[in-house]
Amino acid sequence: MxxxxxxxxxxxxxxxxxxxxxxxxEYRGLxxxxxxxxxxVPDEPRQYLLPPALRAPIEARTWGEFGYLLLSLPISVVIFAFTVTMLSLGAGLLVTFLGVPLLALGLAASRGLGSVERLRARALLGLEVNAPQPLRPKRRTPMSWVGAVLRNGESWRAALYGLLHFPWAVGAFSVAVTLWTTGWAMLTYPLWFWVFPTYAGTSGIQLYGDQGHSVRLDTPFELAITCLVGFLITLAAPWVIRAMTMVDRVMVAGLLSPSRLASRVDELESDRGVVVDTAAADLRKIERDLHDGAQARLVALAMDLGLAKEKLTEDPDTAARMVEEAHGEVKTALQELRDLARGIHPAVLTDxxxxxxxxxxxxxxxxxxxxxxxxxxxxxxxxxxxxxxxxxxxxxxxxxxxxxxxxxxxxxxxxxxxxxxxxxxxxxxxxxxxxxxxxxxxxxxxxxxxxxxxxxxxxxxxxxxxxxxxxxx
The missing domain is CATH 3.30.565.10 (Histidine kinase-like ATPase, C-terminal domain)
Structure with missing residues (x-):
């Protein structure tokens, strides 16, 4: 209608x-x-002179993702070694009293290392991942803290990240460094191939050689082919790097972020606070409107009627005029009360x-x-x-x-x-x-x-x- x-x-x-x-x-591209x-609504996308395929090798995003993969190997080696050592040591000593606190200490350290990985992902990948909620032991005692760590799912997922990320980091580091260095080296080969005849005593870089003969890249045609192949590898490398960092994004977001249940609980707690604050603000507004509006009018109306009552016998005309004015005030007060009731919850909406x-x-x-x-x-x-x-x-x-x-x-x-x-x-x-x-x-x-x-x-x-x-x- x-x-x-x-x-x-x-x-x-x-x-x-x-x-x-x-x-x-959500369906309008917003x-x-x-x-x-x-x-x-976000602003219009920026306009670039080069298409994405040609722009990718020199974009800051590509270099940031390459730097992330470059750092992944040494960092993951440290995290993997620490995680394996602490978990195996804690599990091995579970038969004694020392195993439980050692295991809790290792899980707590894994949470700290997860914070470092989230910061690295935010700085180099632009990935925003919320940190898990801090541990909340029931009592302020060491054993209560140990129990809180061992019961916390984020602690175990952080340790799992340390174990799973290492083998992936080794492969991703190898592929990224190989593609990136090979592509740029071949692309710029015409600029530095003079090093071989000048300092190495050869005409160019050697592709194949044995006792009988050798193949070297030293002719203008070979230089051009090498440069072209390097150009193609350089164009392909950013997309390969981007695909590999997508796996890192999934691992960081999946293992180092709060669980869906914890996020939902936090969201509901925040929403409950908003609802409580909104309800309190509405009540204060209603109280203010009543105090400044209808209540003030009714007080003035009572005073006017009191004066009219006193003048009823002495000056009936003045009293009648005051009663008529009071009648108008009553109508105004009723209208204000109707408006206030409509603001709280209109009857037409219910009906x-x-x-x-x-x-x-x-x-x-x-x-x-x-x-x-x-x-x-x-x-x-x-x-x-x-x-x-x-x-x-x-x-x-x-x-x-x-x-x-x-x-x-x-x-x-x-x-x-x-x-x-x-x-x-x-x-x-x-x-x-x-x-x-x-x-x-x-x-x-x-x-x-x-x-x-x-x-x-x-x-x-x-x-x-x-x-x-x-x-x-």
């Missing part, structure tokens, strides 16, 4: 969205998916759902708003309430800051997600990272595994897309 307040303007219908494949932020991911509630809030916007809600059923009350207040907040922003002359609100369902999109033709420049009301709105959505994506270039138009989980009533 579509409701048009003012002059509407064209926008894609549900069928058009399905035809174009629009299913929310790069945002999953709880807590939100922000502005008639999002379509009617959003149409009501759109009618109070300073710009004409076209509302389209296409839902086959109603979501859970909590999700419905968050969706209503999200759109209400966005329409208030349009009224206060956008300077828009028209806006649209679209609500639809995609599989297990509820999609909201508010668009206006205002001045733009809205930024979720600027500490504005959008930041608080994004946190509120994040608390229920929702997403807020803001596309608001300077000069407009502004499009805010929100995604909420669909939960049945």
């Amino acid at each position: 579509a409701t048009d307040y003012g002059q509407g303007y064209g926008r894609p219908s549900r069928s058009e969205r399905e035809e174009t494949g629009f299913r929310g932020p 790069g945002y998916r999953g709880p807590g991911l939100r922000g502005r 008639r759902g999002l379509d009617a509630a959003l149409s009501s809030v759109a009618s109070r916007c300073t710009a004409p708003v076209q509302v389209e809600v296409e839902l086959d059923s109603r979501p859970a009350q909590a999700i419905e309430g968050i969706a209503y207040f999200t759109v209400s907040e966005l329409l208030q922003n349009i009224s206060k800051h956008a300077g828009a002359t028209r806006a649209t609100v679209d609500v639809w369902r995609v599989e297990s997600r509820l999609m909201l999109q508010v668009t206006d033709n205002g001045a733009g420049g809205a930024d979720v990272t600027a500490g504005s009301g959008l930041a608080g709105l994004a946190e509120r959505l994040d608390a229920v595994d929702g997403i807020l994506v803001v596309d608001s270039p300077t000069g407009g138009p502004t499009t805010v897309t929100a995604e909420l989980p669909w939960r049945e009533r």
Whole structure:
């Protein structure tokens, strides 16, 4: 059902969205998916003179990945030797009392070495991996700490990384160094082949030789062929290096990051804090509105009625006028209380759902708003309430800051997600990272595994897309 307040303007219908494949932020190439991911649409990609194939050998990313593989061998040798020594020593001494603390000490050191590997991956591979949560022993005693280390899954996975990364590092180091040095040496061979006749007493580098004859690269044609082969190897080496570092990325992300369960627990704890803070802020706002609004009016009304009562016998005309003014104050107080109750949870939302509630809030916007809600059923009350207040907040922003002359609100369902999109033709420049009301709105959505994506270039138009989980009533 579509409701048009003012002059509407064209926008894609549900069928058009399905035809174009629009299913929310994660399907529009915005790069945002999953709880807590939100922000502005990324800028346009940089323009380069050279294509990626020719640019790869000189890119900083390639040299960083090559440096990572170069350092992997010595670092993995140290980590592997330490891990094997501590695990074997701790396991061998388990029959004595010393085995358990030694094993715990080795696992704790593995966690520390994992931190070094995460830093190296962040610096050279650009891989951001969250550190595991610190150990939380039940009591501040050495044995409690030992038990916490031994029960911690991240400690064992860090030790497993030390064992598995060594053989891979040996192979990756050998392949990377061979390809990289061979390619650049052959590519630049025409620049340094003069070393052989000048200092080595030969005409060029030798490919084959025995007692009868030898093959050397010394003619202009052979120099050109050598340079061409080196050029092809140099072009291929970055992609081989990139493929090998992908294995390192998987190992670091899989073995040195918090477990999925631990990450989910941390996320839920953070969301719980956001929900508690939001609820406390809402209560403070309600208290402030009552104190500064309806309560103050009722106090003034009681005083006016008291004065009118005293003047009722002495000056009936003045008393009547004061009662009439008090009657107006009562109406104003009632309207403020209605507005406050609507802000807490509007009755129209409970009785008639999002379509009617959003149409009501759109009618109070300073710009004409076209509302389209296409839902086959109603979501859970909590999700419905968050969706209503999200759109209400966005329409208030349009009224206060956008300077828009028209806006649209679209609500639809995609599989297990509820999609909201508010668009206006205002001045733009809205930024979720600027500490504005959008930041608080994004946190509120994040608390229920929702997403807020803001596309608001300077000069407009502004499009805010929100995604909420669909939960049945």
